[in-house]
Amino acid sequence: MISTSFAIVTIAGLILLSVLLVGGIIMMAVRRRDHGRASVIGIMGCVVLLAGTVFNIARGLVDEAVADLVGLAPALTISNAISLLFSLTGTALLIGAVVTRRNPQQPAPPQGPGRQPPQQQQPEWGQPPFQQQPPGWQNPPNPPVNPWDTRPS
Numbered sequence: 001m002i003s004t005s006f007a008i009v010t011i012a013g014l015i016l017l018s019v020l021l022v023g024g025i026i027m028m029a030v031r032r033r034d035h036g037r038a039s040v041i042g043i044m045g046c047v048v049l050l051a052g053t054v055f056n057i058a059r060g061l062v063d064e065a066v067a068d069l070v071g072l073a074p075a076l077t078i079s080n081a082i083s084l085l086f087s088l089t090g091t092a093l094l095i096g097a098v099v100t101r102r103n104p105q106q107p108a109p110p111q112g113p114g115r116q117p118p119q120q121q122q123p124e125w126g127q128p129p130f131q132q133q134p135p136g137w138q139n140p141p142n143p144p145v146n147p148w149d150t151r152p153s
Contacts, residue, residue, distance in 0.1 A: 041096050
């Protein structure tokens with residue numbers, strides 16, 4: 001009874017993980033245009049983790065047969081090493097996708113629903129273009145006055 005419930009919980013967890021990884025692959029593929037190389041690396045990471053999940057499902061089915069051929073300890077060591085390799089590689093690819101530089105030439109998405117970025121006005125013919133002063137040239141605002149402050153000013 002314990003082994004049956006253990007197998008059901010294990011397989012259910014692996015199926016849920018597979019659904020999550022497939023959803024990640026779909027979301028990254030949809031946003032590939034916005035994120036470029038980072039999205040491709042993320043997709044590769046999810047595919048590797050999905051392959052590791054499929055390996056873990058197959059491992060549960062063939063562990064006994066492999067253990068009969070080479071022994072229990074070597075069979076578990078080899079299958080755990082392969083599973084660890086899938087996990088390390090997939091996680092490293094996902095971390096690499098997070099730290100990969102995005103496409104700089106892409107415009108920033110609008111902030112909030114329906115907002116458009118402000119349009120710059122073109123100067124009329126013969127007028128010099130508007131030049132904005134760099135930050136630091138503006139006078140900082142005065143801090144608010146505390147009516148309870150008794151220090152001399």
